[in-house]
Amino acid sequence: MLQYAPGILLLVMMVGWATWLLGQRKSLSEYVLEQANGKPTLPLCQWVPIYAADLATLGFSRTGQSWWTNQTLAVLAFKASGHTPFFVDLGVVKVVGKGVVVSADRGVSRPLSRDFANGEVRLPLQTHAHADTHAVMIEIAHPRPPHGTDQRWLGVAINKIRVCGATDTDSEDIRSPTPNS
Amino acid sequence: MRGASAWRIPDDVPGEMRRISQGTHGIASIASRIEHTVPDKRDVLFCVALTIAACAIFLIAKSWSVPLWKDVVAFDGKYYLDIAEHGYRFSDDIQERQNISFLPLAPAAIAAVRWMLPGHNDFLKIFFLGAVSLFGILFGFFMLLQDCVGKQAARLTALVWALGPLALYHFVGYTEPLFALGTVWCLVALRRDWLWTASLVAGISMLGRPQAAVLVLFVGIEVLRRAEWRPWRLLEVRSMLKLALLALPLMAFASWMALAFHDSALYVNSGAAWRNYYSSIGAYLPFLRGVGYFLQGVSAESASLTDWKVMLGTVSLAIAALALALCSAAPRRERWMYVAFFVFLMVIESFDLNNFSRHTLYLAPWSIILGCALAKPSGQEWRKWLAVMPFLALSILINVIAIMRFYRWEWVS
Numbered sequence: 001m002l003q004y005a006p007g008i009l010l011l012v013m014m015v016g017w018a019t020w021l022l023g024q025r026k027s028l029s030e031y032v033l034e035q036a037n038g039k040p041t042l043p044l045c046q047w048v049p050i051y052a053a054d055l056a057t058l059g060f061s062r063t064g065q066s067w068w069t070n071q072t073l074a075v076l077a078f079k080a081s082g083h084t085p086f087f088v089d090l091g092v093v094k095v096v097g098k099g100v101v102v103s104a105d106r107g108v109s110r111p112l113s114r115d116f117a118n119g120e121v122r123l124p125l126q127t128h129a130h131a132d133t134h135a136v137m138i139e140i141a142h143p144r145p146p147h148g149t150d151q152r153w154l155g156v157a158i159n160k161i162r163v164c165g166a167t168d169t170d171s172e173d174i175r176s177p178t179p180n181s
Numbered sequence: 182m183r184g185a186s187a188w189r190i191p192d193d194v195p196g197e198m199r200r201i202s203q204g205t206h207g208i209a210s211i212a213s214r215i216e217h218t219v220p221d222k223r224d225v226l227f228c229v230a231l232t233i234a235a236c237a238i239f240l241i242a243k244s245w246s247v248p249l250w251k252d253v254v255a256f257d258g259k260y261y262l263d264i265a266e267h268g269y270r271f272s273d274d275i276q277e278r279q280n281i282s283f284l285p286l287a288p289a290a291i292a293a294v295r296w297m298l299p300g301h302n303d304f305l306k307i308f309f310l311g312a313v314s315l316f317g318i319l320f321g322f323f324m325l326l327q328d329c330v331g332k333q334a335a336r337l338t339a340l341v342w343a344l345g346p347l348a349l350y351h352f353v354g355y356t357e358p359l360f361a362l363g364t365v366w367c368l369v370a371l372r373r374d375w376l377w378t379a380s381l382v383a384g385i386s387m388l389g390r391p392q393a394a395v396l397v398l399f400v401g402i403e404v405l406r407r408a409e410w411r412p413w414r415l416l417e418v419r420s421m422l423k424l425a426l427l428a429l430p431l432m433a434f435a436s437w438m439a440l441a442f443h444d445s446a447l448y449v450n451s452g453a454a455w456r457n458y459y460s461s462i463g464a465y466l467p468f469l470r471g472v473g474y475f476l477q478g479v480s481a482e483s484a485s486l487t488d489w490k491v492m493l494g495t496v497s498l499a500i501a502a503l504a505l506a507l508c509s510a511a512p513r514r515e516r517w518m519y520v521a522f523f524v525f526l527m528v529i530e531s532f533d534l535n536n537f538s539r540h541t542l543y544l545a546p547w548s549i550i551l552g553c554a555l556a557k558p559s560g561q562e563w564r565k566w567l568a569v570m571p572f573l574a575l576s577i578l579i580n581v582i583a584i585m586r587f588y589r590w591e592w593v594s
Contacts, residue, residue, distance in 0.1 A: 004413075007421035014425055017432060024439035025446040028453055031275035058276050058454060073453075 029075045032058045033133045036077035041132070044082060045164045047091070054078060055161065059138075063157065066093045070143055070155035076136040082165025086125040088136060091160035092116040099141035100156050105134050112156055125163070134163075217373045220323035220335075227336060228319040231343040236312050238344075239352050242581040246588035252304045253588060257283070258354030262303055264288035265295060271442050271451070279451040281442070285434060286389035287356035290314075311352035314362045318545070319343060321365035322552070325372060329512055330553050333562050338552025341569065346496060346579040347542050347594065349587060357543035360390040364545040367396045368515060371403055379403065380426035387431045391531055392544070395521045397427045399514065468526035471534050472498070489586070490537070493593075496579065497538035504547040510554035511546065519546035539594035 035056035042054055050060075050067045059074030060067035080088075088104055095112045103109040104123035112121060125134050140155050220228075240249060247253055254262045260280050265288040269281045294310040295303065319339040326335040342348075351358045363386030370379035383400045386393035404423050408414035415421060439445035456465050466474065475494055478486045486494075501523075508516040522544045526532045533540065541547075555565050583593045 004416040006418040007416040010418065010421045010425055011416065014428065014432075017436075018428075021432065021435050021439060021445040024444065026444040026450065028275065028450055031450065031454070035274060071456075 028058060028073065029077070029135045029137060032056045032075040032077040033135055036079055036133045036135075039079055042078050042080045042161075042163050044080065045162065047160045047162045049160055050076075050091075050158050060158075066157045066159035068094075068155060068157035069138055070140065072140055072143060074138040076138075076158075076161070077133060078161070078163070079133050080125070080163040081132040082125070082163065083127060086127050086165045087122050087163070088125050088134065089120045089122050089162045089164070090136065090158050091162075092119055092121055093157040093159050094118075095156050097140070097143075097155060101139045101141070102136065102156075103139075104136045106137075109139075136161075217328055220320060220327060224323045224327070224332065224335070225320070228316055228323070228339060231319055231339055232312055232316045235315055235343045235348050235351065236308075238577060238580060239308075239349055239584055242349075242584035243588055246585045250302065250305065252302045254303055254307060254354055255587065255590065256353075257356075258307065261287040261291055261354050261356065262307070265291035269441075271447065275451060275454040278455055281438070281447055282452040282455050284356065284388050284390070284448065286359055286385065287354065289388075290359055291354055307354040308352045310354075311358060314358045315343060315348075315351045317362050318358070318365050321362070321369050322549070324369045325365060325515075326512075326549065326552070329372065331556060333565075334553045334556035336552075336562075337555045337565060337569065338548050340566075340573070341551050341576075342545070342548040344573050344576055344580070345542060345548065346493070346500075346576045347538055347583060348576075348580050349584045350539060350543065350594070353587065355539075356389045357539055360386055360393060361543050361545045363389060363393065364396060364518075367400065368518070368545075371399065371514060372512075376400070376403060376407065376423055377426070380423040384427045384430045387427075388434060391529065392522055392525055392540075395518060395525050398521065399518060400427060465530050466532050466534070467528065467530055468523060468532045471532040471537070475534055475537065487592075490592075493538045493579070493583075494534075496575075497541045500547060501541050504550045507554040508550050510557050511550040512553070515546045515549045515553075519544060519550060522546070535592070536594045 033056075039054050039056060042048055048054065049065070051062055051065075056077040057067065057075065059071040060069045060076070090102070092112065094117045095114050098113075100112040101109045102112055102121060102123065105126040107124055107126065110121060110123065123136065138156060143155065243249065260283050264280050264283060264285070269285075271279055271281055290310055291303075291307060294306045298306045298309060300306070319342065322338045322342070323332070323335040326332075326338060363382050367379050367382045367386065370376070370382060379400045383393060383396035386396050401424060404420050405412065405415065408417070408420055415424065434448075435445040438447045444450060475486070475498075479491055479495075504519060505523075508519060511519075526540075555569060558565075587593050
């Protein structure tokens with residue numbers, strides 16, 4: 001058994017090293033959150049265009065007045081503070097294809113279908129999010145092949161975003177745009 | 182003729198070794214030395230001639246697009262050169278094209294050659310690096326094949342590799358040739374029982390291409406075989422050190438990223454962000470889905486698939502299919518390594534339709550398989566050279582056009 005001692009020691013060292021490395025990882029959404037942390041806080045209960053400088057994004061491309069994604073993962077991060085119930089509304093322009101799922105702050109995922117076109121989707125936000133930064137993640141399980149005329153419209157297109165908390169406005173009014181939008 | 186008992190001690194074996202050979206162990210020791218010969222002067226000259234031919238084709242074709250000695254380093258080579266010159270940088274905006282999306286093997290080699298050679302022409306230095314690595318690959322084919330299959334197989338393998346369809350990537354500062362060099366020399370080291378070398382080469386290759394995980398697997402299996410398939414014997418310090426060598430280079434790189442940028446997986450993250458933002462949907466897929474998309478795209482006459490991409494992708498697929506069909510001609514390890522590369526590409530989402538051909542044609546075993554398959558039938562060698570000429574002519578033609586495209590800033594791979 002003693003003959004294995006140096007080998008076991010080396011193995012323990014390598015496993016310890018690897019464990020330390022695993023603990024030093026960041027996810028893509030953490031990078032986008034960090035970026036959003038340096039931006040101004042979003043105004044509450046106002047529709048903000050998706051291409052506003054206050055938002056940090058990953059995996060979107062701009063097309064006209066909206067941003068679209070056909071990637072496996074797209075992240076939209078912003079800074080906002082509010083009180084429970086605290087929501088984010090996304091203005092959905094178009095959804096093409098299946099398996100599009102959207103979630104905020106790693107909360108409940110909502111599937112998006114073509115019925116959401118020219119509508120909105122509401123997602124609850126966590127009030128204890130780190131430094132008041134929040135992330136909306138759009139995931140497409142099986143993106144479609146890159147050919148045909150509809151390539152541009154694979155996935156989902158979004159044109160605006162609005163964040164609201166319960167104390168900011170009456171919950172009945174949350175869905176209607178404010179005069180400033 | 183691989184067993185020690187089958188060997189007769191040649192007359193030119195020195196007296197001391199002859200005396201040792203009187204014992205059984207001695208015979209095995211001598212036999213193993215006889216079995217693993219090194220290429221002779223003619224083989225070396227053959228490798229040099231092929232390297233010069235590949236260099237000449239490259240330079241002539243380059244001169245048809247830009248002046249011959251013009252200092253142009255383009256596409257990925259530019260990123261590797263930038264890392265070699267200025268090191269890795271990260272701007273905190275993960276969505277930008279970060280140079281840390283590139284592994285450090287090629288930049289390290291470029292930095293070394295820039296330091297060693299005089300002058301300011303980076304193209305020439307990178308070109309020289311490419312010529313050396315190509316020679317190393319061709320010489321490696323002889324080291325690998327001349328004893329177990331024969332010199333004819335080594336010559337034919339070297340021929341189809343040096344004049345292959347995308348030979349240009351040897352000379353433009355990409356990482357694939359270095360990965361191919363690592364693959365060939367890892368195979369050489371495994372065949373010659375240089376397990377320390379094999380571990381080191383496989384470990385370093387992990388800093389070149391992710392597919393080097395296959396080399397790591399093969400070396401790991403060999404270490405386990407040496408431990409007589411008893412996993413607990415891997416705990417012996419010599420075995421454990423060999424296994425540690427496999428992981429050491431990549432872990433050192435990951436540790437550096439953790440210390441410098443607070444993310445040990447920054448290479449993976451920046452690559453993922455790059456493809457999320459810039460690449461089309463066909464990038465970074467499992468191999469079979471990638472091929473499926475390619476074929477659907479061809480069928481739908483997709484605008485995103487140019488005629489060039491269709492031609493190059495089809496040729497690469499045909500070569501891969503041919504190599505897989507003929508793989509029984511090659512020695513077992515080389516054959517299974519080729520299969521394992523494709524299994525890796527099927528399992529890991531790393532296959533990029535935009536780099537379809539480069540990623541398959543720089544898996545070195547395809548040329549080993551073709552070389553062995555050509556050498557296997559009996560017959561005069563010149564007839565086989567004649568038989569392979571149409572393939573070589575097509576390959577050279579594709580390569581020449583690819584070089585001209587490359588220096589016209591048109592996508593090749």
